[in-house]
Amino acid sequence: MECVIYREQTGEGEHIDCRQADGGCEVTLDRLGMLKPDEFAWIRLSEPAQEELQRLGEYLKLHPLAIEDAVHAHQRPKQERYGDVLAVAVKTLWFIEQSADVETGEVMIFLGPSFALTVRHGAMDPIAEAAQRLDRQPDMARLGPVSVLHAVTDVITDAYTQAAAQVRTDLTDLERCVFSPAREDRTEQIYSLKREVVEFRDAVQPLVPVLQPFTAARDDWPHQVVPYFRDVADHLTRTDTEVRALDDLLSSVLDAHLAKVGTWQNDDMRRISAWAAIFAIPTMIAGIYGMNFDHMPELDWRYGYPCALAAMALGAGLLYRAFRRNGWL
CATH class of the missing domain: 1.20.58 (Methane Monooxygenase Hydroxylase; Chain G, domain 1)
Structure with a gap:
């Protein structure tokens, strides 16, 4: 467990020591109970055990269904409101160039009045990059817990864009092979790449309507954050369009190859x-x-x-x- 206390007035962050005491992070929980009105905590968990998350969830008054979703990590991108806590599930995604595979993970983001909790599953770690961006942009940290949601979704969306570019490169190489004079059966290779694109689409497409409400002004959020979410939503929409085009193009390439x-x-x-x-x-x-x-x-x-x-x-x-x-x- 990692925990950082941000001060909304200055945007500076103070890392809190998470020493284990009696099977739990007592030091962190005690510090969370003494937050000032202009402070919020960002708690970061990586593939936590159910007992650890259950204990923290009880302290933060998280809904049991939200805790269950964060532990099992088999959710479609979505947002849920549990009282004054907003829960957002986002799929992480990265492209393995050696095998042309698309691997996915998941990040659950909980936003409360004075805290942000992120629970990560999978090999990709967008939390570290998001924390670095937030440290470099203290103006964003001044906006409160919502700045964590923006930083994490921004990093994940950038990873989508990079993965889409790598898939496009592989597809271009595959097209050259399909339409070359050589008589090689590429059906399995095309189908394998199409399956990865479908997995890519399942991560990106449901996230578009999830982020769309954040691009409008909200009473419970600072209005300064809206343009930043519009930028993330714009990048995500372009990536979604790119993935749809890749899926359609792969279908055409498969049909052309079968005809050949x-x-x-x-x-x-x-x-x-x-x-x-x-x-x-x-x-x-x-x-x-x-x-x-x-x-x-x-x-x-x-x-x-x-x-x-x-x-x-x-x-x-x-x-x-x-x-x-x-x-x-």
């Missing part, structure tokens, strides 16, 4: 059919003269055998030339 695979199969069938027709003529002639009849023309003719071979070669050659001119071979 079908063309390869048609070419193969034409070649097989052409060679079967070519070999049909020698087979037919050999079959006719291989029948066991006593009275057949040319059986006793001296030049019958070479003429039969010549007819086979001529018929096969004419068919081969015709198929070559028509592009079948």
